[in-house]
Amino acid sequence: MSTHTGLLRFITAGSVDDGKSTLIGRLLYDSKSILADQLSAIEKTSERRGLTQVDLSLLTDGLEAEREQGITIDVAYRYFATPKRKFIIGDAPGHEQYTRNMVTAASTADVGIILIDARRGVLPQTRRHSYLARLVGIPRVVLAINKMDLVDYSREVFETIRTDYLAFAENLGFTEILPIPMSALEGDNVVETGDRMPWYTGPTLVDYLDTVPALHDGSDHPFRFPVQRVTRVMLGNQAEAVIGLPTEGEFRGYQGGVAAGTVRIGDAVRVLPIGKTSTVKSILTADGPLTEAQADSAVVLELADEIDISRGDMLVAASAEPIVTQDLEATMCWLSEEELTPQRKYWIKHTSRTVRASFKELLYRVDVNTLEKISGVDTLRMNDIARVKLRLQQPIFVDSYSENRITGSFIVIDDATNNTVGAGVIAPE
């Protein structure tokens, strides 16, 4: 069981107007992740545009097409480190038509930062971003009440927005919501506290990110191991010495990542879908054998018994099995410009298993601005969030998404174009 992860992934959700790019620029700048040539490039651009101050938002400008239009068209990833952690920022654009990008970036995030312009307060997009963050299972959010410099660092403004937001977010079920008053432009409460808001005594954004638990930290969910690949080798003719293996005979092991829980030698595991039980004989890595492996580790497992196992099968704790089912009810985001044809069959990829699926029923669509359920849905269009029922050609092994992101999620693939057209989470309404 992991107690602390040295890598944290978070997303920033908000529009250009909320100062999102400036916030990211500020994080990179104050953590000294910007280097001299990058800084001089944005200095030159700022000067050319007639700005008196260096525009930190230019650091996150990506593609030619975006610079021409002054918008962000896709998810971008940024990196910085503090003495305590390395961070990966998923930068999701805030425009309404890019719900799919927000969902994409948020799917791997441990923490969400929801930006609010202190002058404008809680907006429909704030609600939308919060709903989507919760939908993809982000447990903790920072409510970054930004541009405090433009409201005279007013405590009242901060308190009003905080109260408004908490009233709305109460029902979403976040584990933690931390409102921080901030000026990304001036740097207050991003890395340093600054001295303009002495009434705020909580952590700065980076203080919080340094210590907040990552998704799997301290988690104690039952063991899940989707088999990625079966490896069979005749021992004794490897290119390199292999620690922990006998020197002759045939070795058969299962390569994969531990999707949840911890596995130890001697643990009883059930093999799905076949349903047979065995025990873990060894846990191997290229660096030598282990006695246990925790969530997120990439290992090779060997079982005590010979069982016919292939990619797409799953080894699970014998004491706590997932649900084995061919019928799914899930909340989906449609990602493709081409709308769903409910009469067609699609592929779904769930862990290492890809199966045929048909859409049995489109229950309702969710208006992401009002969170209203709209019935009478006959197709799904890009950026739609909807509740659906699927029938699968073969069973998959699922947990509720809130318990396990890996066994609780799937993507939909169009077999004609091979595009990823949808994403779903398996969770109660």
Place this chain on the structure above:
Amino acid sequence: MSVPANNIPGLLDEHHSDAGGYFSHLDALEAESIFILREVAAECRNAALLFSGGKDSAVALHLARKAYFPEKVGFTLLHVDTEHNYPEVIEFRDRIAEKFGCKLVVRSLEDSIKRGTIRMKSPDEARNPYQSVTLLESIAEFEFDACIGGGRRDEEKARAKERIFSFRDEFGQWDPKNQRPELWELYNTRVHKGENMRVFPISNWTELDVWQYILREKIELPEIYFAHERDIVRRNGVLVPVTHLTPPKPGETIEKITCRFRTVGDIPCTAPVESTAATIEDIVRETAVTRITERGATRLDDQTSDAAMERRKKEGYF
């Protein structure tokens, strides 16, 4: 704006984390990369790992060994050779491929030039931009459906927006506005015949992560990554090594300096940096406090414009 060298998690930490305790950023990055490489091994029919002998490809190969363990690496190592490489790097490439029992295929720009598929404007022109042609010809020749590269998102703006599994059409083109969404760890590897995937297993690593990992794992590298004496001239703020391909221009003074390479590629477009870092520890420390980006300091080919890489990727470049 200098960075204290202790401003980095576990800067010189050589040890793996204990199971059940701290899962370091290198542990997390390594596990993610192994997972990605196993998806390629399991789902792609015929994958190549682009192996130039550079540090990023050495790290990718090291991760591939861990992914395949206890098997030998099943990917074909492919080098698109400009024939303008440092001999130490080529020697390293061949030796490492043999050491790990990997199949190595080398395809040369020279062959494409002979076939007439590459027409250079002048013989001493930088060859990197033309690698795409030979790469696409190699993909067609061997029918590779996936090519694994050591590209990282921190290298450059266009890379920051590219997927880990980056779909390319039959012309090898990257369409930034039409990328497959990538959620969780559910990678869509499906391609039609003639199309292919470019796969970047170390997308989420930074230059410093790479060096910290090389230190921890004791990964072998070509000698030119470490401080050595070399004749150079100073031109437009960069150090140009004096070689038969890059002779000094009239009026330039040759200096002997102590330097090392931060990236390794085609001779005419790769410049060394002044450095006395002779060990990996030295390089990790130096990387942690450097003030210039990897490409900014050393790549003569990306400096032409902000959008240089984006345009090249659209044309089939890695």
